[in-house]
Amino acid sequence: MLNTAPSKTGVLSPEKRTQLRKRWLTAMLMAAPFILFYLLFLIYPTLRVIQLSFTDADLAGNGVWVGLTNYTKLFTEPTFWTALLNTLYFILLTVVPNTLVGLGLALLVMRLKRLRNLAMAAFFLPNVLPVSVVTSVWNWVLDSNFGLVNYLTGSTVTWFQDPVWAMPAVAFVTIWWTVGFNVLLFIAGLQNIPPELYEAAALDGASGFRLFRSITWPSLWPVTSLILLLQLIAQFKIFDQIYLLTTGGPFDKTLVLLLYAYREGFQQQHGGYSSAIGVVLMVIILVVSALQAKLLNRGGR
């Protein structure tokens, strides 16, 4: 795909040469604006974060080389491990559940005919809400005194301030917010399964769960694995909902990696140390992304 048809080798006429130069110039003019922003605001910070992580820089970027100090401090700092474990806990509570709920809803939606689009819209709608709208709505629904949930269940739990419930509550809100994305992807996957497969299996007498196990699930696996990995990448970067619902509390019970980096960097002015957290996060995400790329290539895209 990337093989460019090479220009004819050998001696080039002056006209051909100017034509090639003109073409090169046009290409550069077209590519340059994006490439410029891309290099300045994505690639440069990505390289710079590595360099900063070896310094004691503040938030103005001034600091001196300190070698591996930030990393040794990081790996011996209990708060870092708390943040890492909390992130993994959040992943445990969201990635697989969100995928399964998405699959279940997609299977249900697929059985509808006239109301299919309506149901799909209902599950996807939360997805287009700004995160702060999502959190304020759920802060209200789960309000400990006047919230609907506690009224209906007679509970008095302060969901987002409770050491045990805070993280599951954030995970629940996250699933409500984002599952529609998975539903869309699963529906696309389900629609791509040739009906003949089901017909053939039906002739063989398969039905219900056996159809699902022998046809639906294997055919969906590429989509399922894509969703799992997209979720995994997204949830490692979890910040917004946590910051807005719990600010990491109570007692750091919901402190996650990015929030820890934010606290250290923007609140404590520890730019270098915060960069080290960023590097750790980036390495994790790049590893997961590499997995994703491998997987997508295997899918033949």
Added chain:
Amino acid sequence: MTATINKSTTTKPPAPLSVRLSRLWGGVITALTLVLAAAWVFPMYWAVVTSVKPDDETVAAPPTLWPQKFDFSSYSYIFQNSPIVRWYINSVLTAVLITFLVLLLSILCAYALSQINFRGRTWLYWLVLAGFMIPFQASLIPLFIFINKLGLVNSYTGLVVPQLAAPIAVVIYKQFFDQVPHELGDAARIDGASEWRVLFGIFLPLNWGITVSLGIVTFIAAWNNFLWPFIVMNDTAKLTIPVGITQIQSAYGVAYAKTMATAVTAAVPTVVAYLIFQRRVTEGVMATAGLK
């Protein structure tokens, strides 16, 4: 042998018991699906309903599913006593600008990568693909330091430019441009059309569908973006609406109607955009997920 395996069959057999049972089962499943869909929407409904209740009714002991008395004073209150209108304007302007620039820059770059043979093309494409996986969140500190050095902290330029750096739209456009038959462009080039005319006269109109889809998805994402606007803006008047509403809600405390009024107001544009362009959004989401 079971009579119906494929539940969606529409043929009408004499309807033995098994068929009637499966129809009943189908009805139960349909009902369940609709109940779940309603439950999913309910929190949004509840936010809207709360926002049009008088304050005392929002906390009334049996909650009222439908307002006994409609009261829109929360809306007039937040519009008069907070910078919400200003935030709205900020959000509209920045989201529209980001959408326009992302599309324009991506279209240009993708066209060059897809259609023009030039030295370094392969190399450049790999460079773009490399950034595909990089999470900008991991390098917030150097990004902030850099934006600060440029004197762009607390400015709209500083808010917008980092959001133009994501390569996803370039990659998507390149895939779409790659699929356009070569003959179309070549015919125009032979007639003397410049690459610019080939792009804007042939390739862009041919890919209008994905452009609309990506445009809407980019707009929604830009409108909803929280983390970067939250970090780069410190002047209250310059906030975007998703960040802004978090600043006033705490002041409202138990005034839930006002809090919900701010939430509803902030959500209107993206919800409306989705409801109008449902199919386009689906298409855009698929494209960004790497499907199709």
